[in-house]
Amino acid sequence: MVDHRTIGKPAAAVAADFAELKYQSGLGNHFSSEAIQGALPVGQNSPLVCPYGLYAEQISGTSFTSPRHINQRSWLYRIKPSVTHEPFKPRLPVHGKLVAEFTHSNSSTTPTQLRWRPVEIPDKPTDFIDGLYTVCGAGSSFLRHGYAIHMYTANKSMDDCAFCNADGDFLVVPQKGRLWITTECGKLEVSPGEIAVLPQGFRFSVSLPDGPSRGYVAEIFGAHFQLPELGPIGANGLAASRDFLVPTAWFEKEARPGYIIVQKYGGDLFTAVQDFSPFNVVAWHGNYAPYKYDLNKFCPYNTVLFDHSDPSINTVLTAPTDKTGVALLDFVIFPPRWLVAEHTFRPPYYHRNCMSEFMGLIHGGYEAKADGFLPGGASLHSCMTPHGPDTKTFESTVAQSNGTGPHRITDTMAFMFESALIPRICPWALESPFMDHDYYQCWIGLESHFNPVERNIESMGIYDGPEENDIEKQHQS
Numbered sequence: 004m005v006d007h008r009t010i011g012k013p014a015a016a017v018a019a020d021f022a023e024l025k026y027q028s029g030l031g032n033h034f035s036s037e038a039i040q041g042a043l044p045v046g047q048n049s050p051l052v053c054p055y056g057l058y059a060e061q062i063s064g065t066s067f068t069s070p071r072h073i074n075q076r077s078w079l080y081r082i083k084p085s086v087t088h089e090p091f092k093p094r095l096p097v098h099g100k101l102v103a104e105f106t107h108s109n110s111s112t113t114p115t116q117l118r119w120r121p122v123e124i125p126d127k128p129t130d131f132i133d134g135l136y137t138v139c140g141a142g143s144s145f146l147r148h149g150y151a152i153h154m155y156t157a158n159k160s161m162d163d164c165a166f167c168n169a170d171g172d173f174l175v176v177p178q179k180g181r182l183w184i185t186t187e188c189g190k191l192e193v194s195p196g197e198i199a200v201l202p203q204g205f206r207f208s209v210s211l212p213d214g215p216s217r218g219y220v221a222e223i224f225g226a227h228f229q230l231p232e233l234g235p236i237g238a239n240g241l242a243a244s245r246d247f248l249v250p251t252a253w254f255e256k257e258a259r260p261g262y263i264i265v266q267k268y269g270g271d272l273f274t275a276v277q278d279f280s281p282f283n284v285v286a287w288h289g290n291y292a293p294y295k296y297d298l299n300k301f302c303p304y305n306t307v308l309f310d311h312s313d314p315s316i317n318t319v320l321t322a323p324t325d326k327t328g329v330a331l332l333d334f335v336i337f338p339p340r341w342l343v344a345e346h347t348f349r350p351p352y353y354h355r356n357c358m359s360e361f362m363g364l365i366h367g368g369y370e371a372k373a374d375g376f377l378p379g380g381a382s383l384h385s386c387m388t389p390h391g392p393d394t395k396t397f398e399s400t401v402a403q404s405n406g407t408g409p410h411r412i413t414d415t416m417a418f419m420f421e422s423a424l425i426p427r428i429c430p431w432a433l434e435s436p437f438m439d440h441d442y443y444q445c446w447i448g449l450e451s452h453f454n455p456v457e458r459n460i461e462s463m464g465i466y467d468g469p470e471e472n473d474i475e476k477q478h479q480s
């Protein structure tokens with residue numbers, strides 16, 4: 004396979020730029036970063052003349068008048084302002100597989116359980132922009148309410164171009180291959196097992212140091228991600244604010260004739276040519292910035308006695324709607340953890356949910372599916388579509404009386420994008436050669452074990468009721 008990594012800026016130069024990155028930490032903090040000492044104006048945002056002759060530019064992630072606790076904006080001090088470019092023109096050839104307003108004409112609905120095998124990474128040179136395609140979503144970027152779920156396969160770094168998403172925030176979940184993301188605020192290295200959030204409007208460019216790459220993207224329109232409330236859990240636990248890492252200022256000052264900004268606007272792509280790099284921000288301050296998070300830092304909470312907790316217990320980030328407790332999009336993970344519940348069916352329960360659930364797998368296996376749900380694959384269980392463990396998982400769980408002692412689930416990192424809005428599905432996702440048309444078969448074999456005369460079923464090793472405490476029994480022996 005051709006190694007496309009050396010096209011554009013020399014690979015060694017890109018690698019040097021990503022060596023020993025320094026980050027700032029804390030989700031929602033007010034950050035300050037200077038690549039040249041003294042580049043940030045003191046005591047004001049908009050001096051008549053900025054230090055070192057820089058231009059001041061504000062990027063607003065919320066309306067000017069949003070209440071203080073949700074207001075997000077940053078001030079960028081840059082060599083030339085973003086406006087210095089030729090007019091935007093529709094990008095040709097038309098991309099055609101990005102949707103930001105879900106309608107009858109571009110997508111359809113089905114209550115069927117859907118599952119996709121991992122999509123193969125193409126041989127044809129494909130960068131992050133060309134390899135990104137929408138799977139499903141709801142609502143509209145124009146109306147600032149909704150989301151889109153995309154996936155990408157790519158094998159080539161973005162050359163002399165930057166992407167800017169005017170529609171919403173991207174939450175990127177790499178599954179294969181690291182992403183070297185240059186942003187206006189600085190650089191982020193994002194490995195599988197980490198996620199990155201690229202908020203609406205920031206320009207960024209993705210390089211692929213490992214070549215072939217694949218992953219998932221949730222895009223939200225009209226909201227930003229925040230940490231979930233912790234309620235009775237207390238002040239600590241789940242994802243900690245300090246584990247979210249934000250870049251430090253980094254800039255390039257060299258002329259870059261023919262540099263292209265690719266702007267996603269209403270799901271369509273537009274290009275504008277400029278003669279400099281958009282990564283020309285010498286210093287910045289504010290609370291609106293890209294960030295990354297290592298999922299292995301997540302501190303999972305769960306039941307320590309019986310029954311199965313709802314997956315919301317594993318929420319990393321949530322994007323709210325106006326309704327209390329109802330998410331536009333929750334990002335939930337299923338990390339390695341101890342299962343200790345007694346006399347409990349420990350895998351996910353069978354269920355139907357008014358929320359819609361899109362799932363992906365970063366590595367390993369998923370506790371509810373013995374086969375068929377593979378790293379890089381995906382599933383979609385829409386509003387009220389029944390789902391749960393496959394036949395193999397159910398039978399092996401009850402047959403082994405799984406759930407009688409502490410058990411650590413290892414080598415796994417599944418995740419879910421869960422939304423109150425019902426997704427419409429794009430035609431190329433429904434017609435994909437990677438669609439698993441036999442998905443329903445994984446449940447068809449579930450048999451009736453109903454026996455109206457025998458309450459305590461022994462035949463499959465089903466453990467019915469707390470006759471004795473298994474853990475105490477273990478301690479005594």
Ligand SMILES: O=C(O)Cc1cc(O)ccc1O
Nearest residue numbers: 313314350351352360371390
């Ligand atoms: O459907 C799924 O696999 C996700 C899920 C996991 C779980 O532990 C409980 C409910 C749920 O929707």
Ligand SMILES: [Fe+2]
Nearest residue numbers: 354360384390
């Ligand atoms: Fe579910």
